[in-house]
Amino acid sequence: MICPNENRTDMTSHSYFYKTMPSPVGLLTLVANDHGLAAVLWENDDPKRVRLSPLQEDTKHPVLMEAERQLKDYFAGKREKFEMKLNFNGTEFQQKVWAALLTIPFGETRSYAQIAEQIGNPNAVRAVGAANGKNPISIIAPCHRVIGSNGKLTGFAGGMESKAFLLKLESKDFVLQ
Amino acid sequence: MICPNENRTDMTSHSYFYKTMPSPVGLLTLVANDHGLAAVLWENDDPKRVRLSPLQEDTKHPVLMEAERQLKDYFAGKREKFEMKLNFNGTEFQQKVWAALLTIPFGETRSYAQIAEQIGNPNAVRAVGAANGKNPISIIAPCHRVIGSNGKLTGFAGGMESKAFLLKLESKDFVLQ
DNA sequence: ATCTTCATGTCCTAAAATGGCCAGCGGCCG
């Protein structure tokens, strides 16, 4: 259903289910529907960064429970790769960027320029930054692995500390304390 | 799901089903999903007047078959009232206007000003005109029964001939030829 | 070193334009 304007009310709109979980980078909100995981939101996430509505709590949803399990393993240092159905929602360009994120291996990083090149649009560097900032499925679609060409972290929806934390967690010399 | 922009692709969006039927006012396209009838479109309808997508043909959909049956009866002069679930999709204002349409009895007319007053917004006369023009469920939501205060027909998405035809069909002195 | 410029897609906002109107006037004509 195409919605020409934002105020349109759709009598038949989908519901999404959510569940929260604690993590080293703050309370995470997992969102899904039957098609897969749709979002992992930060504690103080800008509501207009990702829009999913209406939302409905469901702590038992199988997709959400599986996502929580894998995230727990990840934070415990026992998992490097996520395996679950993802349900991205965005423009064609954004989908391309987000798909590119999924190809960055655990522990590696890419620059915004590299991502732009990878999706065949080498000049759309800032656009990649913007799309990255709109990545709904944080952590699992590893937008934290994209940094400036000069090595600076430059920005992160979940806060720079979180970006740094995640990169440190993925670095080889990370030690569980 | 709120769609801030039109280009957004929603992997989980609803499908609508459609079916066409001949009628005295040209080929009609009926559109529905499981929540009810969503549209009755004219043969050369402006595609941006009503937007429903993705569309998928299904000539056997129960809602569509029932709608076709009732429309056939209507054109045959054997039905004055439609009875089916409708699935309007629009802004709050538009919904109010369209709901008001449904209160106009067979064979009667209202002016745009009367509709505006009825929805509690007596000055929103032109806005009523615009909303009327966006009525997705033609004929069944009888936008053809709304005419100018001076009695002129003033406009119709399906063409003025169709508006005249429908009003004639509903007039008491109409005779089946 | 530091600064400017430019390239790109998306979204936000504000401002302008657009209509299936209509009441109020002034003209015009019988």
Add this chain to the structure above:
DNA sequence: CGGCCGCTGGCCATTTTAGGACATGAAGAT
């Protein structure tokens, strides 16, 4: 008079348009 144009100005929701801001980076000038 009295009816019938036709113009004008105001009304309102929605759509369209335009400008700016961004999770950047390479190149060229100062």
